[in-house]
Amino acid sequence: MEQSSALKMAQAEVTLPDLEKKWFEPRSLVNNLLTILTWFMAVMACVPLFSVLIMLIVRGSARLSWSLFTELPPTAFEMGGGFGNAIFGTAVMVGIAMVLSVPFGILAAVFLAELGPDSRIAAVARFCAKTLTGLPSILAGVFAYASVVLLTGTYSAPAGGVALALLMVPVVMLTAEEAMKMVPRIMKDAAHGIGCTHTQVITKVVLPTAMPGIITGVILAVARAAGETAPLLFTALFSEYWLFQGGKLDLMKPTASLAVLIYNFSGMPYENQIELAWTASLFLVFMVLALNLISRAISQRENSIVTMIMVVRKMIGGKQAQGASK
Amino acid sequence: MTPKQNIRQSGETANTGPDQQKVAIQCKIEELYYGDFLAVRDSHIDIQKNYITGFIGPSGCGKSTVLRCINRMNDLIRTFRFKGQLLFHGIDIYDTTIDPVGVRRHIGMVFQQPNPFSMSIYDNVAFGLRLNRYKGNIAERVENALQRAGLWHEVKDKLKNNGLSLSGGQQQRLCIARAIATEPTVLLMDEPCSALDPIATRTIEQLMLELKEKYTIAIVTHNMQQATRVADEVAFFSVDISKGGRTGYLVEFGPTGQVFENPQEELTQRYVSGEFS
Numbered sequence: 001m002e003q004s005s006a007l008k009m010a011q012a013e014v015t016l017p018d019l020e021k022k023w024f025e026p027r028s029l030v031n032n033l034l035t036i037l038t039w040f041m042a043v044m045a046c047v048p049l050f051s052v053l054i055m056l057i058v059r060g061s062a063r064l065s066w067s068l069f070t071e072l073p074p075t076a077f078e079m080g081g082g083f084g085n086a087i088f089g090t091a092v093m094v095g096i097a098m099v100l101s102v103p104f105g106i107l108a109a110v111f112l113a114e115l116g117p118d119s120r121i122a123a124v125a126r127f128c129a130k131t132l133t134g135l136p137s138i139l140a141g142v143f144a145y146a147s148v149v150l151l152t153g154t155y156s157a158p159a160g161g162v163a164l165a166l167l168m169v170p171v172v173m174l175t176a177e178e179a180m181k182m183v184p185r186i187m188k189d190a191a192h193g194i195g196c197t198h199t200q201v202i203t204k205v206v207l208p209t210a211m212p213g214i215i216t217g218v219i220l221a222v223a224r225a226a227g228e229t230a231p232l233l234f235t236a237l238f239s240e241y242w243l244f245q246g247g248k249l250d251l252m253k254p255t256a257s258l259a260v261l262i263y264n265f266s267g268m269p270y271e272n273q274i275e276l277a278w279t280a281s282l283f284l285v286f287m288v289l290a291l292n293l294i295s296r297a298i299s300q301r302e303n304s305i306v307t308m309i310m311v312v313r314k315m316i317g318g319k320q321a322q323g324a325s326k
Numbered sequence: 327m328t329p330k331q332n333i334r335q336s337g338e339t340a341n342t343g344p345d346q347q348k349v350a351i352q353c354k355i356e357e358l359y360y361g362d363f364l365a366v367r368d369s370h371i372d373i374q375k376n377y378i379t380g381f382i383g384p385s386g387c388g389k390s391t392v393l394r395c396i397n398r399m400n401d402l403i404r405t406f407r408f409k410g411q412l413l414f415h416g417i418d419i420y421d422t423t424i425d426p427v428g429v430r431r432h433i434g435m436v437f438q439q440p441n442p443f444s445m446s447i448y449d450n451v452a453f454g455l456r457l458n459r460y461k462g463n464i465a466e467r468v469e470n471a472l473q474r475a476g477l478w479h480e481v482k483d484k485l486k487n488n489g490l491s492l493s494g495g496q497q498q499r500l501c502i503a504r505a506i507a508t509e510p511t512v513l514l515m516d517e518p519c520s521a522l523d524p525i526a527t528r529t530i531e532q533l534m535l536e537l538k539e540k541y542t543i544a545i546v547t548h549n550m551q552q553a554t555r556v557a558d559e560v561a562f563f564s565v566d567i568s569k570g571g572r573t574g575y576l577v578e579f580g581p582t583g584q585v586f587e588n589p590q591e592e593l594t595q596r597y598v599s600g601e602f603s
Contacts, residue, residue, distance in 0.1 A: 186441040194454045195431030
């Protein structure tokens with residue numbers, strides 16, 4: 001009883017501040033306007049991708065059929081046809097680029113992350129790789145033209161592969177380095193402590209733990225390479241034929257690719273070719289989209305590492321808090 | 327200075343004759359540098375076989391550094407330099423002919439933070455065995471190591487689960503199982519309980535007392551109660567700031583009861599009674 005009366009006394013003496021929301025106040029108006037603006041811009045950022053997708057689906061889906069994958073591109077006034085050879089050519093060249101760039105990139109990343117992270121070589125290599133990620137892709141084509149096409153005397157799938165590999169190496173290398181740096185020190189200590197050689201620490205602990213991150217990097221690099229046109233224009237050129245003829249696979253000749261097919265056909269005055277270019281674009285975009293989704297799914301698995309780091313941090317933090325309370 | 331001399335002398339006299347056989351590790355650190363920084367000096371410790379030797383002292387006194395010297399973990403730090411001798415059953419492991427990786431296979435280590443690998447519980451324990459191309463029955467050795475680490479009953483039905491899915495205390499016991507699976511003769515423990523709650527700490531202390539039947543254990547701990555509970559002998563380190571840097575050194579080394587109840591050095595006396603300088 002006494003308490004409540006004392007409380008009433010106190011309330012009577014203090015005038016409560018006005019805490020209600022007021023929408024018309026300038027600061028809440030500005031606040032709301034800016035919130036809406038950022039929301040709008042975030043939505044706008046999705047517009048280009050979706051408009052491209054819708055356009056491609058509308059214009060390209062009409063020609064979707066199995067024959068696309070099995071038939072050769074049509075000649076001038078021919079009807080029908082497909083781009084099976086271009087899909088195959090793209091796959092072969094990306095494959096060659098992967099074989100060249102993945103071991104190269106990962107081994108270089110092992111040096112950057114584990115063996116000599118502070119060395120001069122590492123600093124230079126890191127700088128070169130970062131510069132190379134911004135290299136205009138046509139220059140990769142020029143390089144492959146000068147080093148492979150002129151040397152072998154022919155446009156070929158390996159020449160295209162080399163050009164694409166040049167674009168993939170820095171991406172693979174830098175993402176692999178980041179992934180390996182994410183491997184916690186205490187895990188490497190554990191491996192050393194149990195009697196691993198440096199090689200065993202890297203092959204049995206660092207690489208497996210960093211693998212999801214490395215694979216993500218490789219897939220993103222592949223997705224980029226698959227869509228490149230410029231490096232292939234004067235390395236692989238284009239071809240109306242399959243790479244294998246009479247049951248034999250011959251890589252040392254001009255090779256078709258999806259990107260160059262789109263480039264060539266979209267400029268032609270024939271309805272059939274233009275339609276095919278749309279369909280090829282649709283196929284290419286969905287391939288790249290699928291690769292990106294796969295890499296996202298794989299990098300979700302990286303969460304295991306991230307959670308572990310969080311747990312360790314919490315423990316260290318908890319320990320410090322204990323020490324402070326002492 | 328004289329009391330310290332006395333202790334060491336008494337230790338040495340005890341080590342002559344048949345007792346010499348009982349010393350697993352003779353740690354004779356003269357000077358230990360990181361770059362130009364003198365981290366530890368003048369620390370001579372004889373670690374007895376089947377004893378638990380506790381390393382205590384204030385933060386930054388180099389007790390972890392000394393522990394990591396014993397299996398050459400410090401070699402991983404590029405600027406590390408060592409003057410002195412470290413005799414493992416009479417062999418100087420800092421001799422140029424010695425392979426540090428081989429040393430680590432005989433002197434196992436358990437770290438401050440539980441650090442299981444991101445693989446199954448079974449693979450964590452089998453890791454060291456596979457590393458040594460162990461020819462026998464791996465499953466049997468894994469079960470045995472997990473049993474000795476007191477973890478078998480908790481994990482026997484989920485050996486396929488990731489080691490990181492266990493609780494902190496279980497993870498630390500998994501790390502102990504991993505370390506003892508390869509049958510090292512010495513086990514180094516660097517504050518193994520500092521990230522654990524009291525119950526998990528108790529389990530691990532119990533475990534250490536069981537393990538010392540078979541292994542020689544050296545443990546760094548900040549917790550003096552823990553040292554009195556588990557250690558047979560205690561080495562007390564302190565920091566010397568007289569020469570500018572913070573150089574750790576051994577102040578006193580002796581049986582646990584003596585160091586805690588009847589310390590010969592004033593510094594030890596002040597530390598164990600809770601008066602920090």
